[in-house]
Amino acid sequence: MAAELSPIDKAKFVAAKRAVEFVEDGMRLGLGTGSTAAWMVRCVGELVREEGYRITGVPTSSRTADLARQCGITVVGLDEAKWLDLTIDGADEFDGQLNLIKGGGGALLQEKIVATASDQMIVIADAAKEVSQLGAFPLPIEVVPFGWQTTKALIEETLVSLDVLGRAATLRMNGDAPYVTDEGNYIIDLHLGRIGNARQMALVMNQIPGVVENGLFIDICDIVVIGHGDGKVETRDINQGTVEEDRIEFAPTDNVFADLGD
Numbered sequence: 001m002a003a004e005l006s007p008i009d010k011a012k013f014v015a016a017k018r019a020v021e022f023v024e025d026g027m028r029l030g031l032g033t034g035s036t037a038a039w040m041v042r043c044v045g046e047l048v049r050e051e052g053y054r055i056t057g058v059p060t061s062s063r064t065a066d067l068a069r070q071c072g073i074t075v076v077g078l079d080e081a082k083w084l085d086l087t088i089d090g091a092d093e094f095d096g097q098l099n100l101i102k103g104g105g106g107a108l109l110q111e112k113i114v115a116t117a118s119d120q121m122i123v124i125a126d127a128a129k130e131v132s133q134l135g136a137f138p139l140p141i142e143v144v145p146f147g148w149q150t151t152k153a154l155i156e157e158t159l160v161s162l163d164v165l166g167r168a169a170t171l172r173m174n175g176d177a178p179y180v181t182d183e184g185n186y187i188i189d190l191h192l193g194r195i196g197n198a199r200q201m202a203l204v205m206n207q208i209p210g211v212v213e214n215g216l217f218i219d220i221c222d223i224v225v226i227g228h229g230d231g232k233v234e235t236r237d238i239n240q241g242t243v244e245e246d247r248i249e250f251a252p253t254d255n256v257f258a259d260l261g262d
């Protein structure tokens with residue numbers, strides 16, 4: 001049993017544990033991607049195995065699909081589920097308006113489609129992900145492989161026309177080869193430092209031929225659950241501000257580690 005977790009993993013776990021309290025029996029649930037979302041998938045798996053919840057999960061990546069099956073969750077595609085009650089996902093950054101940068105793990109395209117097809121999106125994050133202005137984390141732009149260098153040049157020209165401070169755009173690599181997303185695309189990371197007008201940036205990037213999607217999630221997230229390494233959790237609701245602040249004692253006996261083995 002993986003009883004000893006680092007403070008950062010405890011933070012991710014308590015955020016996931018609290019967010020899963022929003023999950024109800026019978027829900028169609030969007031399952032996010034990343035190390036924080038993996039804790040959520042494990043917690044949902046525990047509800048399915050221990051409480052008999054009937055959950056239909058729509059994963060946002062092949063990695064999450066594998067983990068969800070391992071945890072005993074029924075997995076279907078979005079077109080089969082059609083519309084989702086709730087999506088729970090991680091983020092690379094969130095700001096005071098609960099706008100996000102996502103895609104550090106390369107899953108932004110499916111994540112945005114799934115979150116947008118949900119009645120509600122809850123983001124789970126450790127406290128270090130909170131920023132006053134988005135952009136310190138490189139902004140991922142998913143592009144089709146065809147003509148990617150031309151697309152990259154167009155992106156760079158667009159950044160100049162927007163008068164954005166930092167302008168470095170780099171192709172994400174996987175060793176010596178370009179990183180390839182689940183949809184067979186490449187990712188160009190924009191090292192901007194800060195994004196003055198995230199809404200404008202999101203709209204403008206998606207106008208460039210060759211760009212499939214960008215990692216800015218504007219007006220999509222409803223609630224952020226923030227976990228801390230000491231077990232404190234805060235719930236921020238876009239309509240109500242901070243609605244809850246308390247502590248979850250990390251319980252190593254919780255039966256959430258099905259996929260981790262002993």
Ligand SMILES: O=C[C@H](O)[C@H](O)[C@H](O)COP(=O)(O)O
Nearest residue numbers: 034035036090103105106107
């Ligand atoms: O593509 C990956 C996703 O957007 C992740 O949710 C995001 O990168 C956060 O991942 P983590 O929870 O591992 O920090």
